[in-house]
Amino acid sequence: MTQNYDIIIFGGGIAGLFIASRLQRAGYNLILIEKDRLGGTQTLASQGMLHGGQKYALGGGGNHATSIAAMPARWEACFAGQGEIDLSAVKFLSAGQVMFPAGSFFSSLSVIAAAHAVRGRVQRLQRGGYPAVLQRGPVYEMQEKVLETKSLIAALAQNLKGRIFRGEVQEIAPDGRVVVSGIPLQAKAVIFTAGAGNETALSLLQIKEQHTQRRPLRQIMVKSLPQALYGHGIVGQPKPRVTVTSHPLSTGGYVWYLGGNVAEEGAKLSAAEALAFAKKEMQDIFPHLDWEQKEWASWLGDRAEPFDAEGQLPPGPYIQQRGKVLIAWPTKLTFAPALADQVFALLQERGVSPSPSTASPLLDEAEIGHYPWEEAQWQRI
Numbered sequence: 001m002t003q004n005y006d007i008i009i010f011g012g013g014i015a016g017l018f019i020a021s022r023l024q025r026a027g028y029n030l031i032l033i034e035k036d037r038l039g040g041t042q043t044l045a046s047q048g049m050l051h052g053g054q055k056y057a058l059g060g061g062g063n064h065a066t067s068i069a070a071m072p073a074r075w076e077a078c079f080a081g082q083g084e085i086d087l088s089a090v091k092f093l094s095a096g097q098v099m100f101p102a103g104s105f106f107s108s109l110s111v112i113a114a115a116h117a118v119r120g121r122v123q124r125l126q127r128g129g130y131p132a133v134l135q136r137g138p139v140y141e142m143q144e145k146v147l148e149t150k151s152l153i154a155a156l157a158q159n160l161k162g163r164i165f166r167g168e169v170q171e172i173a174p175d176g177r178v179v180v181s182g183i184p185l186q187a188k189a190v191i192f193t194a195g196a197g198n199e200t201a202l203s204l205l206q207i208k209e210q211h212t213q214r215r216p217l218r219q220i221m222v223k224s225l226p227q228a229l230y231g232h233g234i235v236g237q238p239k240p241r242v243t244v245t246s247h248p249l250s251t252g253g254y255v256w257y258l259g260g261n262v263a264e265e266g267a268k269l270s271a272a273e274a275l276a277f278a279k280k281e282m283q284d285i286f287p288h289l290d291w292e293q294k295e296w297a298s299w300l301g302d303r304a305e306p307f308d309a310e311g312q313l314p315p316g317p318y319i320q321q322r323g324k325v326l327i328a329w330p331t332k333l334t335f336a337p338a339l340a341d342q343v344f345a346l347l348q349e350r351g352v353s354p355s356p357s358t359a360s361p362l363l364d365e366a367e368i369g370h371y372p373w374e375e376a377q378w379q380r381i
């Protein structure tokens with residue numbers, strides 16, 4: 001017996017869960033199918049920074065800086081329980097991020113230049129107000145939140161209780177028929193928000209043109225640091241030399257999770273080489289901290305994005321369509337509300353309207369995944 005739904009969503013990262021929550025609120029009869037664990041590949045591995053555009057205004061972001069600037073207000077309304085969905089249970093690691101010099105005297109000038117580029121949106125901190133691990137200024141603060149992404153995934157999953165299942169897609173047809181773990185299903189619209197798994201949808205639909213790109217990163221993890229830091233270490237180039245977020249350990253202290261240039265360069269190296277490179281960078285950027293008695297690990301993964309002819313960060317969320325199937329990428333966690341807007345607009349255009357719920361237990365429930373540092377293989381180097 002084929003089961004019928006308004007919408008079937010594949011992929012339980014931020015994109016799928018956010019869109020599903022919005023559609024459920026609008027009364028759509030939907031289910032979400034996750035192949036593995038919720039928060040899956042990129043969302044729980046991300047740095048959880050809710051960008052307001054400041055970082056991208058520093059260079060290399062182009063259109064991104066403008067379009068992303070509208071996002072924080074949307075998220076803030078959700079965190080206050082007054083937005084398009086209820087995210088009042090979400091927790092934050094930090095209310096803001098800093099920009100700090102990550103090199104010689106000239107990097108201080110770069111920080112001042114960067115702050116000038118986004119003037120009015122950053123605030124210069126007094127020396128006594130620097131994060132404890134920073135000894136040298138100037139340091140500027142940007143009011144861009146850092147999320148505890150697991151609490152975000154948990155809040156969204158709570159909104160969707162009874163509608164999220166674990167399953168494997170085997171067949172997809174442009175008319176909305178799909179087979180999941182042997183079960184035939186039919187929907188008025190099928191939405192793929194499966195990150196790198198969107199490639200599966202494209203291949204099952206026999207779409208041959210290139211719609212995707214992957215940009216690898218090797219995030220570095222180091223523990224344990226006694227204090228937290230959330231921010232971007234700036235040198236001459238627009239991309240930060242390092243972007244640091246900090247995640248509390250149950251044993252005390254923090255894991256520092258390192259992105260930025262450290263992670264971009266690390267993706268070109270072996271794991272051992274990347275750790276050695278990261279250690280050298282950290283010794284250079286934070287010479288007053290002890291990097292010898294630490295444990296290190298790395299997470300190698302892809303940013304799965306819509307195709308950009310120059311292989312750069314695409315300007316914003318994107319949807320590819322084939323019949324009743326929408327294949328969607330948020331491009332950034334921060335862009336999830338904008339991607340949901342695009343989905344809504346397409347459903348309205350196609351006259352897909354909500355009908356009474358028939359969601360019933362179908363498969364096992366999907367569970368929430370792990371942070372990279374919870375599964376890392378730690379080593380001393």
Ligand SMILES: Cc1cc2nc3c(=O)[nH]c(=O)nc-3n(C[C@H](O)[C@H](O)[C@H](O)COP(=O)(O)OP(=O)(O)OC[C@H]3O[C@@H](n4cnc5c(N)ncnc54)[C@H](O)[C@@H]3O)c2cc1C
Nearest residue numbers: 011013014015035040042043046047049195197332333334
């Ligand atoms: C290291 C890193 C740091 C980042 N930092 C930030 C940041 O600070 N701020 C920001 O805004 N953005 C950040 N990003 C980008 C952001 O994480 C991603 O744009 C966003 O998480 C993508 O969400 P998604 O739901 O599309 O994909 P994912 O989070 O990858 O979720 C896709 C889900 O689909 C599932 N899946 C795969 N195949 C199938 C299938 N066939 N059927 C069903 N399910 C399937 C996967 O298991 C997974 O759970 C970062 C990305 C990376 C990699």
